[in-house]
Each structure stands twice: as structure tokens, then as C-alpha cells.
Amino acid sequence: MRQVENVVSDRGSKYAVSGGRVTGxxxxxxxxADLKRVKKYAKATHNSWACILSDGGAVKNDDGESGAGAVILRMLERAELKDTIVVVTRWYGGVHLGGDRFAHVVTCVRAFLAGETASPPQD
Structure with missing residues (x-):
């Protein structure tokens, strides 16, 4: 599991992204479930996620953040990344963000994908 915390902070809401390889x-x-075993992620307002499974197509879950799973899924499709789940976590800060929340989901997924495509350090 790879996690990038404090990716975005806007009007009290905070965002993080996690992901890793999965099968089915x-x-x-x-x-x-493993992510939510960490108390701060269990208490998050939303843990929206998506994954393209090589043996079962696309799956997603908005976890109450309507449309977030579709945004994540679309980005995974463009990256042609299969069997890797990406979870965008939001801790609600008390102010509705409107459409800005989708830009924040995109920023989080980009942060995760940047780490996936980074080349390993050279000796």
C-alpha cells in the first residue's frame, strides 16, 4: 500500500490518496478494509475508490462523494492501469466545495499516478 497524505487542503477539507495492487x-x-483499520482513515468523511480489474472490468465506489469514483476510474482508464486500486480520502472541513472537489480528486489521483510512473533511483 502506498499513501500520499496532505495532497490538498481547501476550506478546511483535507485530501489524501492511497493505492496498491489488488486481485479481483x-x-x-x-x-x-485494511485502509480503514487506520483510525484516521476510518473516521474520514469519504474514501472514494476505483479499480480496473483484468478479470472483471471496472469497479468503483463513491462512498458518499457523488461522482468521485467515476473521476478516479476515468483517470485509471486513461493511464491504462489495471489491477491497481486508487482511494481518494476526504476529511470534510465544514464548507461545501461544489465542483472544486472534483479538481481535488484529480489532483490526488495525479499525485498517486506520478509515483506509479516514477523511475526507480539509479545507483
């Missing part, structure tokens, strides 16, 4: 829908469910 049960793997996605297990990944999210």
Missing part, C-alpha cells in the same frame, strides 16, 4: 473485487474490498 475481493482484493478491492480487502484493501479498503
Amino acid at each position: 473485487r475481493k482484493g478491492c474490498d480487502a484493501f479498503v
